[in-house]
Amino acid sequence: MKDSFSENRGPSGWNAINRVMAEAIKHLPESPEDPLGPLNLRWSLAVGEEMAARSRVVGRTAKTLVVEVAGNEWIPVFKSYDKKIREKLNKMFDIKGVTSIKYKLAAKIPQPIPQTVKIQTANTYDRPMNVNYDPEEASLTSIQDSQLRDSLVRLSGKFRFISVVLAGLLFLANCAASTPQGTLQQGRAVESKAPPPPNSPYAVRQVYKLQKRHPEKNYRDPRAYYHFLKAFKYERDGDFDNASRHYALVVQYDPARESMHTHLVGLYLRTGQFNLALEAGENTLRRFPNNVRVRMIMGDILSSQGKYEEALNHYNKIMKLEPFNFRAFLLAGYNLKLMKQYDEAHDLFRKATVVDPSNPLGYHYLGSSLARSGEMENAEEKFRKSLTLRPSFIEAREN
Numbered sequence: 001m002k003d004s005f006s007e008n009r010g011p012s013g014w015n016a017i018n019r020v021m022a023e024a025i026k027h028l029p030e031s032p033e034d035p036l037g038p039l040n041l042r043w044s045l046a047v048g049e050e051m052a053a054r055s056r057v058v059g060r061t062a063k064t065l066v067v068e069v070a071g072n073e074w075i076p077v078f079k080s081y082d083k084k085i086r087e088k089l090n091k092m093f094d095i096k097g098v099t100s101i102k103y104k105l106a107a108k109i110p111q112p113i114p115q116t117v118k119i120q121t122a123n124t125y126d127r128p129m130n131v132n133y134d135p136e137e138a139s140l141t142s143i144q145d146s147q148l149r150d151s152l153v154r155l156s157g158k159f160r161f162i163s164v165v166l167a168g169l170l171f172l173a174n175c176a177a178s179t180p181q182g183t184l185q186q187g188r189a190v191e192s193k194a195p196p197p198p199n200s201p202y203a204v205r206q207v208y209k210l211q212k213r214h215p216e217k218n219y220r221d222p223r224a225y226y227h228f229l230k231a232f233k234y235e236r237d238g239d240f241d242n243a244s245r246h247y248a249l250v251v252q253y254d255p256a257r258e259s260m261h262t263h264l265v266g267l268y269l270r271t272g273q274f275n276l277a278l279e280a281g282e283n284t285l286r287r288f289p290n291n292v293r294v295r296m297i298m299g300d301i302l303s304s305q306g307k308y309e310e311a312l313n314h315y316n317k318i319m320k321l322e323p324f325n326f327r328a329f330l331l332a333g334y335n336l337k338l339m340k341q342y343d344e345a346h347d348l349f350r351k352a353t354v355v356d357p358s359n360p361l362g363y364h365y366l367g368s369s370l371a372r373s374g375e376m377e378n379a380e381e382k383f384r385k386s387l388t389l390r391p392s393f394i395e396a397r398e399n
Helices: 017-025 037-047 072-080 082-091 146-177 181-186 202-213 222-236 240-253 258-270 274-287 292-304 308-321 326-338 342-355 360-372 376-389 394-398
Strands: 055-060 064-069 100-105
Touching: 037 055, 037 064, 037 082, 064 072, 072 082, 072 100, 082 100, 202 222, 222 240, 240 258, 240 274, 258 274, 258 292, 274 292, 292 308, 292 326, 308 326, 326 342, 326 360, 342 360, 360 376
Parallel strands: 064 100
Antiparallel strands: 055 064
């Protein structure tokens, strides 16, 4: 059975739809004619569509909810999820103090009322409970020929399904059609403030209008979420090349999201696209100069390409941002050693052992630096310290 207790989270901080709904319904106006309406809405979001179709809140005390359930066989199911339901109501939907839920058997539910008609009180019952009730199917009950009626019901269901599928495909096709192909192939993240073309999807044009009208608010381009879903699917399937292309478009359409920039640079590194990683990294650091993760990746790539001075600039900035980043001290010293600046490298290796005295690498490189300067006794002491911390350290044993 499918319920709403499993929340999918992407790598980028996008909110789950339930959390968006929970935030939205906080602003619904209270109705004295239907005091339990907002509570029942929260209940349906907490338990999921299938369970909500078989239950409803009919009362509440200070710490207890009273819930009617359609069918004895469903009461044990609700009780098995009781703890999760209460946690979700209390935390996500801001219904404080619910410590217990009382379930009871119900035989009726309210008659569905068209939206144009004023809602009556929730205590009026007009028809027996039927969890499979379909208003469109009920409208065909006046047809006497049973075969004709059944055929129309089946066709109605198929048309509804096909219309939903076509609407979804049309939206996704519009989003895909509005994608600049050059960006998809090149993997570049370029922010554009130009208005969307007239043939852009309706949602894109509306978001642009809202941004122009309320520049102080954060309205996100729906194309960013479309490409995020595509990228997340490709990444989950192991297709990292296509994933990186779509993440580049997420960055283009939602350039203010730092985590997406970081993820894109890391994905380029993972797929061996070092030039694209450097290009995306520079773009990220122009917007987020204190991003340590991106600086570290760029330093590693530049060092592997023999650009030691450029790599050193990134490591030095990381040391200023994070004075206890052991890896930055160690790699900065290693690059200075490759540049034959042994005194400066020796100083950084010594600082690395202070930053993380339990890491054998710091003592190993400090010992190598001491041995180069002729301080054999001190070098041997550092190598022994490195072996004490990691007895299997072969390089230290060879020294």
